[in-house]
Amino acid sequence: MATSAASPSAPPSPVPASATAPSTTLGPAPAANPAPAPACTVVIFGATGDLARRKLFPALYGLEREGLLAPATTVVAIGRREKTQEEFQAELAESIRRHSRFAPDMETGWTDFSRRFSYFRLEMHDTAGYRRLADLLDREEAARGLPRRRVYYLSVMPDLFEPITAHLKAAGMVGPENDSRSACYRVVIEKPFGYDLTSAEELNRQIGKVFREEQIYRIDHYLGKEMTQNISVLRFANVLFEPVWNNRYIENVQITSSETVGVEERGEYYDKTGALRDMVQNHMLQLLSLVAMEPPTRPDSESIRDAKVNVLRSLKRWERPADVATNVVRGQYGPGRLGGKEVAGYRSEPEVRPDSTTETFVAMRVFVETPRWRGVPFYIRTGKRLPAKATEIHVQFRHLPNPLYPSANGPLVPNRVVFRIQPLEGVFLQVNAKRPGAHTQITPVALDFCQNCAAPFNSPEAYERLLFDVMRGDPTLFTRWDEVRLAWEFIDPIVEAWQRTRPHFPNYAAGSWGPAAAGTLLTRRGHHWWSLQDKEG
Numbered sequence: 001m002a003t004s005a006a007s008p009s010a011p012p013s014p015v016p017a018s019a020t021a022p023s024t025t026l027g028p029a030p031a032a033n034p035a036p037a038p039a040c041t042v043v044i045f046g047a048t049g050d051l052a053r054r055k056l057f058p059a060l061y062g063l064e065r066e067g068l069l070a071p072a073t074t075v076v077a078i079g080r081r082e083k084t085q086e087e088f089q090a091e092l093a094e095s096i097r098r099h100s101r102f103a104p105d106m107e108t109g110w111t112d113f114s115r116r117f118s119y120f121r122l123e124m125h126d127t128a129g130y131r132r133l134a135d136l137l138d139r140e141e142a143a144r145g146l147p148r149r150r151v152y153y154l155s156v157m158p159d160l161f162e163p164i165t166a167h168l169k170a171a172g173m174v175g176p177e178n179d180s181r182s183a184c185y186r187v188v189i190e191k192p193f194g195y196d197l198t199s200a201e202e203l204n205r206q207i208g209k210v211f212r213e214e215q216i217y218r219i220d221h222y223l224g225k226e227m228t229q230n231i232s233v234l235r236f237a238n239v240l241f242e243p244v245w246n247n248r249y250i251e252n253v254q255i256t257s258s259e260t261v262g263v264e265e266r267g268e269y270y271d272k273t274g275a276l277r278d279m280v281q282n283h284m285l286q287l288l289s290l291v292a293m294e295p296p297t298r299p300d301s302e303s304i305r306d307a308k309v310n311v312l313r314s315l316k317r318w319e320r321p322a323d324v325a326t327n328v329v330r331g332q333y334g335p336g337r338l339g340g341k342e343v344a345g346y347r348s349e350p351e352v353r354p355d356s357t358t359e360t361f362v363a364m365r366v367f368v369e370t371p372r373w374r375g376v377p378f379y380i381r382t383g384k385r386l387p388a389k390a391t392e393i394h395v396q397f398r399h400l401p402n403p404l405y406p407s408a409n410g411p412l413v414p415n416r417v418v419f420r421i422q423p424l425e426g427v428f429l430q431v432n433a434k435r436p437g438a439h440t441q442i443t444p445v446a447l448d449f450c451q452n453c454a455a456p457f458n459s460p461e462a463y464e465r466l467l468f469d470v471m472r473g474d475p476t477l478f479t480r481w482d483e484v485r486l487a488w489e490f491i492d493p494i495v496e497a498w499q500r501t502r503p504h505f506p507n508y509a510a511g512s513w514g515p516a517a518a519g520t521l522l523t524r525r526g527h528h529w530w531s532l533q534d535k536e537g
Ligand code: BG6
Pocket: 191, 259, 278, 279, 391
C-alpha cells in the first residue's frame, strides 16, 4: 500500500510497521461466537433491489455460516416483480456468489440456508396483498410453533416508508395497540431518514403512528463497521487515551471518508441529495459523536446514545451564511483520471442534470462546545472520485511545550492516534523515536495494530452485525430519533446558506483530493490534512 500525501505541505508519514513487517502484526483472536439470535421471521421489502442483493442476503449468509441464525428463522423476500421461487433462488445464489465474504458452500450448508427464503410478490399499495401476506406469515409461524417475532426491513425508497407501515398496521401485522407482545415487531428503516428536519419529523410522525421508538431501528451502516465499534472500546478500555482526550492535549481531529467511485447507478437519488445529506448528516456525524462523547454512564444502548446525543447537541451551528462560507467547503468533480483511467465529470453521469449544483464533496470545520473540547477544531471531509477509498480518523496531539529533543529539521512531528475504519482496520499511534545510529536523530514511527493487514481476519460485514442486533433486539448501533433530529438541525442551515449562492462547479478534478479551499480551511489555521495511509485506485 502506498503512502499518499493529501497535502503537499504534509510532513512525510511514518511507514507503518505493518507495511514493512506484516508477519509481526497481530490481530485479535476472533471471539467465540455468541448464541444465535432468537428465531424470527425477517420480511424484506425491496428484496429485488440493489441493497438486498449486495448487502442483506450476503449478511444473512454470513450469519448462517457463523452459526448465528436460529434454525427456525425464515426470510420472506418481497418484491413487485413477478418471479417464481426457482428464479428467486437463482438470484439469491448469484448474490451470495458475487457479494458474500464466504465462498458459498453449495454442497452441505446451502440447502439449509436457501430453504429459509420464500419470495412473495406484492404491490406496495395493494391492501388485499397485505392481507394475503399476513395470512402467510401467520400460517408459517403457526406451523413452526413460533411466537409472532417479526423484523420488517424496509429496503425501499423513502416515499414508501409511510404507506408500507400503514398497510402493515391495517392488515393487523404489527399486533394490537398496547399489546405487550408487540415489542416483538420491529421495523428497520434505511437511510435517508428524511431530506431535511421538516421531512424527517413528518416521516417520524407517520412511522410513530404504527411503531414505538423502541421498535424502530434506523440504519447507519457505519455503526456496524468493526472499527467504528472499536472507537469507544479503545477509548474507554485503555488508560492511555482517556486522560489526554481533551483540549489540553489535542490540537485537532480529522475525520475523512473518501471514495473513488462516482455516483454509479444512483444519479437520480444522489443529484437530489448531495454529499452533505448523503454522508455528513449521518455517517460523519456519527463518527464524530463516538470520538467526542463523554464516557457513557453504563455500557447499555440508552446510555451510549445519550452520550452521543450530547455531542450533537453541543455542536456549534453554522447558521449565518458568512459562518458557512468560512467553515464549510463544497465541491463537485469534473472530468479527471483515476486508477489509470479517464473518468467523466459529475454533470455527465447518468441521470444527473447537466447544470447540477449538487455537491459531491464536503469539508468543514466543526466545534464541540463542551468543556472537554472547547477550541479544538474537528475537520470533516468526504467526497466521491477522490484518489483513495478510505475512512480514517486522525487525532492530532499538541506539541510538547519544551521538547528535550528538538528535531534537526523543524519541529517534531506531533503525536497522532489514527483509527483506520476501512479498508484496513486498526489503530496506529504515531510517536517520535530515535533513528538507529551514532547521532540522536528523531524520527516519527508508527506503533501499528492492524487487524486485517497480515492475518486474513475476515471481518464481519456491517450489515451482519446490524441484522443480528435487530433480531436480538439490541438498538445500540442504530440511530435514535433525537440523534437524527439534532443532525438535521445542524445540517439544514448549511443547506439554506448554500442555496443563496450559485457555486462555481466543477471545482475539483476526479482523482484529486477535492477543491483547493478544502486545504486552506486547515492551512490558514496552521493545520493540514494528514495523508491517508492506505490507498487504492
Ligand atoms: C452510503 C451512501 O450511505 O454510504 C453512499 O449513500 C456511499 O453514497 C456509501 O457510497 C459509502 O459506504 P461505505 O461502507 O462503502 O464506505
